[in-house]
Amino acid sequence: MGLSGISLLTTTYSLILQHQSLLLCLRAKGFGLDLKKDMEGVDYLSDERKKAQFDVEAMKIAWAGSLEAFQLSDRMAKLVANDPAFEKFTRPMLGRKELIKNTLRKAAHGWKLIVDLRLTEEEAKWLRLYIDEPAYTDLHWGMFIPAIEGQGTEEQKKKWLPLAKKMQIIGCYAQTELGHGSNVQGLETTATFDPQTDEFIMHSPTLTSSKWWPGGLGKASTHAVVYARLIVGGEFHGVHGFIVQLRSLDDHSPLPGVTVGDIGMKFGNGAYNTMDNGVLRFDHVRIPRDQMLMRVSQVTREGKIMQSDVPRQLIYGTMVYVRQTIVADASKALSRAVCIATRYSAIRRQFGSRNGGPETQVIDYKTQQSRLFPLLASAYAFRFVGEWLKWLYTDVKERLAANDFSTLPEAHACTAGLKSLTTSFTADGIEECRKLCGGHGYLVSSGLPELFAVYIPACTYEGDNVVLLLQVARFLVKTVSELGYKKPVGTTAYMGRVASLMQNNCAVQTAEGWLNPGAVVEAFESRAARMAVRCGQQLAKYENPEEGFAELSADLVEASIAHCQLIVVSKFIEKLQQDIPGKGVKQTLEVLCYVYALFLLHKHQGDFLATGYLTPKQASLANDQLRTLYSKVRPNAITLVDSFNYTDHYLGSILGRYDGNVYPKLYEAAWKDPLNDSDVVDGFYEYVQPILKQKLRTAKL
Numbered sequence: 001m002g003l004s005g006i007s008l009l010t011t012t013y014s015l016i017l018q019h020q021s022l023l024l025c026l027r028a029k030g031f032g033l034d035l036k037k038d039m040e041g042v043d044y045l046s047d048e049r050k051k052a053q054f055d056v057e058a059m060k061i062a063w064a065g066s067l068e069a070f071q072l073s074d075r076m077a078k079l080v081a082n083d084p085a086f087e088k089f090t091r092p093m094l095g096r097k098e099l100i101k102n103t104l105r106k107a108a109h110g111w112k113l114i115v116d117l118r119l120t121e122e123e124a125k126w127l128r129l130y131i132d133e134p135a136y137t138d139l140h141w142g143m144f145i146p147a148i149e150g151q152g153t154e155e156q157k158k159k160w161l162p163l164a165k166k167m168q169i170i171g172c173y174a175q176t177e178l179g180h181g182s183n184v185q186g187l188e189t190t191a192t193f194d195p196q197t198d199e200f201i202m203h204s205p206t207l208t209s210s211k212w213w214p215g216g217l218g219k220a221s222t223h224a225v226v227y228a229r230l231i232v233g234g235e236f237h238g239v240h241g242f243i244v245q246l247r248s249l250d251d252h253s254p255l256p257g258v259t260v261g262d263i264g265m266k267f268g269n270g271a272y273n274t275m276d277n278g279v280l281r282f283d284h285v286r287i288p289r290d291q292m293l294m295r296v297s298q299v300t301r302e303g304k305i306m307q308s309d310v311p312r313q314l315i316y317g318t319m320v321y322v323r324q325t326i327v328a329d330a331s332k333a334l335s336r337a338v339c340i341a342t343r344y345s346a347i348r349r350q351f352g353s354r355n356g357g358p359e360t361q362v363i364d365y366k367t368q369q370s371r372l373f374p375l376l377a378s379a380y381a382f383r384f385v386g387e388w389l390k391w392l393y394t395d396v397k398e399r400l401a402a403n404d405f406s407t408l409p410e411a412h413a414c415t416a417g418l419k420s421l422t423t424s425f426t427a428d429g430i431e432e433c434r435k436l437c438g439g440h441g442y443l444v445s446s447g448l449p450e451l452f453a454v455y456i457p458a459c460t461y462e463g464d465n466v467v468l469l470l471q472v473a474r475f476l477v478k479t480v481s482e483l484g485y486k487k488p489v490g491t492t493a494y495m496g497r498v499a500s501l502m503q504n505n506c507a508v509q510t511a512e513g514w515l516n517p518g519a520v521v522e523a524f525e526s527r528a529a530r531m532a533v534r535c536g537q538q539l540a541k542y543e544n545p546e547e548g549f550a551e552l553s554a555d556l557v558e559a560s561i562a563h564c565q566l567i568v569v570s571k572f573i574e575k576l577q578q579d580i581p582g583k584g585v586k587q588t589l590e591v592l593c594y595v596y597a598l599f600l601l602h603k604h605q606g607d608f609l610a611t612g613y614l615t616p617k618q619a620s621l622a623n624d625q626l627r628t629l630y631s632k633v634r635p636n637a638i639t640l641v642d643s644f645n646y647t648d649h650y651l652g653s654i655l656g657r658y659d660g661n662v663y664p665k666l667y668e669a670a671w672k673d674p675l676n677d678s679d680v681v682d683g684f685y686e687y688v689q690p691i692l693k694q695k696l697r698t699a700k701l
């Protein structure tokens, strides 16, 4: 018997087992058989796992970044998965008050673990990831503390950071208002210096000046970094951050002049509703002068404004930091959805049965592959660009500490652009994974609805994705306009070769010709350079540059996307130039890298053709190659998602279970729904039975 015969037998055997266990379950409810006899311990994906052409353990390390990173993350994942305090399956069914209380309990338990086990900062971050529940602690550690670290003076840091780091105060980041989020300079909250008392008076002069959205503000925070218009001597001196106490440290009641509360339910069940996004108003609340964050500008006792040599953009520094972390998190959310959809696609069968044999696994349909595998490749691509961005941010941070601000504009453009690109793609990708799972993907127990609901605000918070791409566009336009006298560096270095990128056209002649990193990078560079230059030329036609920028903004956004996609493709290729140990690991990643690049090329072929870099024939050859690549991904698909090393707890999905034991577990879960506690639903006798029993002579419907 050949290999395919053996595989057919084992697949049929798995199918019979699965059907048997389903039958046992079916009988358990209403047919009197033992539910416990389902096939626990059987790995329904074992055949798939045997197909792997690479060393899975080595791929896990490549995904994690290093053996140490893998071990650390694995330890935290297991710590959470084995702790019943972090159960999360009932979350979507809880009412809001219960939900928040439950989150406060988990946060307290998480904090206790951090203290008792003396976890490092890195360990605490992984712990938070696997607990998988947005909480006020995210804003405290993720924005309040970084804002003080980045914008506070040494004295301020010395005073506030120990309190915050021991969690003796809880802080949030209160920037956005009811009337303004994107336009930070348009904020209306005022901080007026009173030279008589050496204080600032915090005030919310209008309804639209109410702070609105800050996470952790509603119920948990005792303090906030509040962004407000600085007014000294009756004059406005820009928006600055101020540390303001909101609640009593004794009984947690709001301080006089402070009105604070939660803004209400948000999208989805469970999901981001575990967070107390808040509203805040000030009625002439006084704070000491030294609570203005003064690294960028200082207000003296006499009411003089002193500028340090730090650029004012540093006031936006916390956002740069968080955008960088959001890029890293995009790969986590996308890989999680992809893991669920891939495992389920290998279990799910529809059509194609021959002579009573098994039906086709839906993962074998080319349409399923062409939707799923680019998402899988993107998860890896985002993982590596996130790693690079972390390096870039660390480098900028070190430079800033040494008062070197030269790389700040590029750090801003990269974090803004990549945040936008990766979160938009991930949000759409999670929804695509739901559709890839058919009807069962719509069940909360698939894990996908809640993941989607939690994830999608990432397209809005930390900067609306379009607004951020327009920031990248400004950076690109500036780079193009300076080409005559300034050598572009970093991620725009390719613009230095703009003449050849505008002239030379693609040389690829065969589908195999696309399996060449040089050809791929040049295609993306040429497209990005040509789109940016074209925008520059169009802009030059306008007398008023701002008017031109506004008019051309949709094209500018597309040019920014092309630039950001180039960064992701290049960083993936650069990653593959490093030593990556393990049998077949590098080769498999190369396949994914080409899938990512050629998928983008196919999706955006309009750009590549319109800029004249590619011919339709070359675009078509790229698509031919893409199909071949999908066949190369197929045998490795399950082990590529296993390499994310996600526990079933973290995945939170019956469809994505490691063992693939989907049907019995779905069936079992349905019976756990509170609606099935009784056979006759509450309300039946009041509202349904009277209809059943009514005696209408005629019905008009």
Ligand SMILES: CCCCCCCCCCCCCCCCCCCCC/C=C/C(=O)SCCNC(=O)CCNC(=O)[C@H](O)C(C)(C)COP(=O)(O)OP(=O)(O)OC[C@H]1O[C@@H](n2cnc3c(N)ncnc32)[C@H](O)[C@@H]1OP(=O)(O)O
Residues within 6 Å of the ligand: 103, 106, 107, 108, 110, 111, 124, 125, 127, 128, 131, 133, 134, 135, 137, 138, 139, 141, 142, 143, 173, 175, 176, 181, 182, 183, 184, 185, 215, 313, 314, 316, 317, 319, 320, 322, 325, 408, 409, 412, 460, 461, 462, 463, 464, 467, 471, 474
């Ligand atoms: C249960 C669990 C228990 C666990 C226990 C505890 C465990 C603890 C573990 C810790 C875990 C931590 C987790 C961390 C997770 C973090 C989660 C975060 C969640 C996110 C929540 C959301 C928060 C927010 O949304 S905050 C608000 C964000 N708001 C925005 O982003 C607003 C967007 N708008 C802007 O950024 C600006 O206003 C802008 C840029 C659009 C316009 O600004 P402008 O000044 O009006 O504009 P402009 O003239 O264009 O620019 C001037 C100049 O400045 C440059 N620029 C702009 N921005 C920046 C910048 N950021 N950096 C540098 N430079 C910048 C711009 O380029 C211009 O330059 P030039 O052209 O050279 O003049």
Ligand SMILES: Cc1cc2nc3c(=O)[nH]c(=O)nc-3n(C[C@H](O)[C@H](O)[C@H](O)COP(=O)(O)OP(=O)(O)OC[C@H]3O[C@@H](n4cnc5c(N)ncnc54)[C@H](O)[C@@H]3O)c2cc1C
Residues within 6 Å of the ligand: 139, 173, 174, 175, 176, 179, 180, 181, 182, 183, 212, 213, 214, 215, 272, 277, 457, 460, 461, 462, 463, 464, 465, 466, 467, 470
């Ligand atoms: C879940 C969640 C958590 C949040 N947490 C916090 C927090 O902790 N702290 C905090 O301060 N804030 C927080 N925010 C607020 C968040 O930062 C803002 O909502 C975000 O910056 C977008 O601003 P906006 O709401 O004003 O959108 P708007 O700017 O009003 O956007 C509306 C539309 O207008 C478009 N638009 C706006 N300006 C332009 C332009 N110049 N050109 C073209 N199109 C434009 C946008 O693309 C969008 O389509 C949170 C938001 C959410 C959803």
